[in-house]
Amino acid sequence: QKEVEQNSGPLSVPEGAIASLNCTYSDRGSQSFFWYRQYSGKSPELIMSIYSNGDKEDGRFTAQLNKASQYVSLLIRDSQPSDSATYLCAVNTNTGNQFYFGTGTSLTVIP
């Protein structure tokens, strides 16, 4: 079992819609969770971090964490074509010294 799993997609949504990206992780003791956006040929860019159960909102982005279910998600409201990218979920393990990334979900926002 991989430490972090994501649906690779591709996920397509129309412009203005809500895009929902999901991630599960295996280490129940994980403490820190991150969403990164990666455009083709570029390095990952941090979108949000979340550490406690519940929702965290930042502009059009909302991260949701459920530690009991070992599940973290990212909602993108009012999706724009510029949001088209691969979204990577990252988890800091219980030891705190290693980050595990999922394989990423490819999102396309259709104008």
Added chain:
Amino acid sequence: DTGVSQDPRHKITKRGQNVTFRCDPISEHNRLYWYRQTLGQGPEFLTYFQNEAQLEKSRLLSDRFSAERPKGSFSTLEIQRTEQGDSAMYLCASSLAMGGDTQYFGPGTRLTVL
């Protein structure tokens, strides 16, 4: 300081040659990470430094790979006797060891081994 920098951005080498990459982290960050990313995959952890100490090393990191951070500032990653399977994007990230350890990535070095 505008962020993490890496040099070179691209490297093409022949199989069997040695290559060295450099990473300069955000100046106040005491943690530095190296990752490798291949097409369609997420970044794969290679190694991690806190200040000058190498605290963690992936079991995937063969003995052809070595990393240093001699003064706790910049870091180098060397690959000896490169193989075609080493072709990948090599990413460096840095973080401050508090506040959740959020990592910020450099632009990466793309290695092609012919």
